[in-house]
Amino acid sequence: MTSKGSGIRVVVFDPYDRVHSTIRDAMIEPIESFYNSSSCISSIQQNSKDERAIILITTSTEDHVLQSFDALNSIEAILILSKSRREIDTLPSKVIGIYSRIENLLRVLFETFDTIELQLDANSILFHRQEDGSDNTDFYFYNIWKTHNTNQILTKKVFIEQARILFRSYRKIKSLINDFNISYKSSEVLYWLDKYNHPFPYHLLISNALRTHDQQILQLVHFFLNDLSQQMKPVPIGPSYNQVFFGTKLPISIVDRLEQQTSKDIIAFQCFLLATRSRTKALSAATQPTRRHKIANVLFKIDVSHALCAYINDSILINMATPFQITCVTRNTGSGGVQQLVTIVTLVSLDRKHREQLLGQFIQRQKAAGKTINDFIHQTIPPVRVDNNYTRESENKSDISKYSIPLYVVSVSKTSLDSLAVCDEETEADELIARGRWAQAVDALARIESPNVRVLNKQGCLLRERLQDLPSALECHQQALTKATDKGKAETLIYLGIVYHDMQQSAEALKYYSQALQWFEQEKPRDPAMIARCLVGLGNVHWARKELDQALDYTERALALREQEVKPKNNLDIAACLGNIGNILHDQGDFERALIYAKRAVDLLRSDGENDLRLAAALNNLGAMYQACGNYDKAREYFERALECLPDENHPYRTSTLNNIARLNNIEEE
Template sequence: MQVDLVNKQIQTFSFFDQKEKSTKDLSKESASFLWFQLFNYVIARLPKNQQAKQQMIDICKGYYRGNKKETRAIEEFEESYRPEVAINWYSKESFVYKLINKALRTEDIDLLYKFRFFIGDLSKNLQQEHEKLLSSKEKILHVYRGVKLGKAEFEKLKQNQGKLISTNGYLSTSRSKSLALRFSTVQNKRMDLVPILFHIQCNIEHINKHIIFADISQFSEFPEEQEVLFDINACFLIESIQEKDSLQIIKMNLSNEGYKITKDYLKLTRQETKELSAAIVFGRLLHHLGDYDKSQKYFEQLLNDSENEDRAWIEFNLGRAANSKGEWDEARKYYDRAYNRMMKSEPPRIKDSAWILNDIGNVLYVQQKFDEALGYHQRALIIREKFHGSDHGDTATSLNNIGNTLGAQGKYAEALDYHHRALQIREKFHPSGHTYIAVSLNNIGICYEHQNKQSIALEYYRRSLSIYQKFLPVDHPQIQKTQKNIDRLTGKN
């Protein structure tokens, strides 16, 4: 056997804690999980044309310049590749397999975008083979994977029993338990490795059709491996971890939950901006995760390559990436481009422009140009009240930002009026609680503290903290910041 199943996937995992209430404020681990779930959803919807294929070939030639073996393989790919042979190319230990998995492992968005052409074909091929599996008489599929993991990685798995898990990429498994066992017990010079056998159960009848896995043994150079390959979006529930004869047996069930989490995130995001495509939502996710460089690179690629995407929204999101990196002039450049593009549309996109006016106001705020900032936020508020009414979430955002700007000018009484109006709207729309409510409560507390009304401020800080604790991970910066406000007023600092 030439291709080692152990090395077919560097074992890096992402976990999702189903107890987390808000997909907008995920822990770092859960956010990484969502990244891979959403990536596969988006990649299938990006345009795949000759330009996309050429970008992939060019990047591969550059990467393997001077490597005669891989250069020949790339030339063969360029001349003979057809979409229906994507699985054959992936199953080889070739440049395709190596670079895709390198990009997935490192979450290299630039490289992954270049491979969108092939990844889309591979997913489509896997889906076709998956449909054959669904039409077979098999109801329960048992597959195995033998690996040796470092102790730290194994401890991480133990701590996440009962949670969802996904591998950061494609997952290669075998129908053969004995074959998998060979890889979990193979000799290795490292003494700190833990032998592990993953036993994965797939209830074929109950799994959502969007969860793709396929028997690819007929496409492999080594059919005796009986390989079953899971697509990027597959996730599993860790049921149990048991030790038997120094071997750790980890039982997992294929789960529908990853797909549901992706749909929930898309639904939540589109409630804010209904017109957004999946491709733009993915770039926004990168931004939400704090990956501003990745978000910027992604939107730059999208701007250069996509004729169908909304260029104004792309430029707006490029402005947001620059804004978050503290590059105010660059942010303003993109915001102005996006705004001008919207205004030149037929008819002008007045409603959408409020997002840009709002963000320009935010840039001016951090530059301490409070008078200018106030003007932009007031313009955004007028538009939002006209199109959404006086009790909409976007209206509350503008009220909140005006309150912050007035507070920065020392006009605390006026600021409180705007913050209370924002709070009233947010409590109406989120009766069971939301982090937006906590933001308003905290801002009101700040104003009262500046007015030397410490007892009232403390009450609002505590209400804010209780909501943050309900919806955010314990180590979230906003919880720590609000707790510091409380400690300051109670003399605990």
């Protein structure tokens, strides 16, 4: 996963498949489902870099399983569906409760989701100084981004196009995108912050991008943030207007620092902070029961006299990155006989003169250090290589793998399954495929009663390759796996590996690719073509996980098989290996060899696959390499050649290449 999304992931560990479908139907965002605890834990650990909080739902009450989940830092809450009568106090501290009825669990799930979302906003606090006294550049990000960002603001139309690519596999979100496209008006932007009526785009995309400074997403939604900023006005004068409250829970380490920095430091929330005038309401939010350790109840008492705000019903929305002076931090006990320790943090918004002075001094210090505003705003952002998966990982020039897709397009191969009878619907689907009418072909295949393994895998490949509907593709291949035997089963494992890789569930992808490889290596007589497919898949997963040595080893083994053992030779498959090796070498910093392999891939694809999507991908990726190396003329040449191979104006590859050209234009203008 990337910064796209709410900042919260819902993971289900359900060995007996009791709740997967129910949770999936209840959620807008996709859930991650696991039947094996080790795979679940491995996936959570591998995806911890996306810095999203996790709510885990499980049907297991086994102590060793719960303790393993409780120990994972990214898990914020655990909900258990079980008829067990275990006492809550005997369970790990992250367990919210045990529920015997699914509707009760869902109610608490949504409440927990809302609570964690507020806590993520609270945890977005940044101090203007590091603990060693040096500047905290992140603190100044939005104040400079808002006033000095010279990038052209993208239109709503461009945003909608990109959003459909970002969420191409999520049906529920795609309907919300359509609603936004039809109904959104800039003058009504505040209505689109209502989570339950309009979760897109603010809660499903923007809020987490704000907290994480995701510049790729922020650039896409710049028009929305501008519309929101237009609604921010000075607060009317008077004590009844100036005082607002925000209740939450914070790690004790942050509370300790707030106390230590009283009257010495300035903080800002990296979000639009939703506060209330009701002290009672905020205090109630701060003192909600929790079993978590090292967590403090915190009530922010905020003077917004000099802040820009907007009103939403009974709440007040404070402008993003508003700087506050910490004037007082005190600890009190709760009232009404409930003794709960509450830390009260009193904040006062800085006046305009003080804000400008603070920012001006920072800019002067940056200039004195030889850094420009553009250096600060435009961190080195590599060109997009046809993938559109945005992340917060380091965006070093030598690491551009996350902007690429592996150069393969997989269709159902000819096997012994071809001897099965072909029905009229499948014949119709094959004719539609030949004419490029992918959606109609999928509909034709879906009308087949009791589809066989070949039909299910063919439908799954169309859904993944042509319609970018990964959940539906996964469902087709999973059905095929229940029916398949022998070689058909091994091939289906490969398709499952591809889908899980595209869904960024690397642990599952590795499992299925490894099972397929084991079967084909034991098969007699040996089939080098199928072994190579497995090796390519394993190489791609290791590449995505930044395990570059392993990725290179698997891909080079696949290349050797395709060049030396596979008969007759298939230059398109060889080119796929060459392109992938080029990408891996580039990420290892071996730019010279990377370009050699990338050029070989383009040459082969140009001679044997003039109309193949892989040629467009290879040309685009070669352009991305040249751009990352600073050779902008060559980069433009290959981007333009990639466009010539992409007549479909709606294809995501074309969109990515156009984005690269736009980025190149910006670089040259600067």
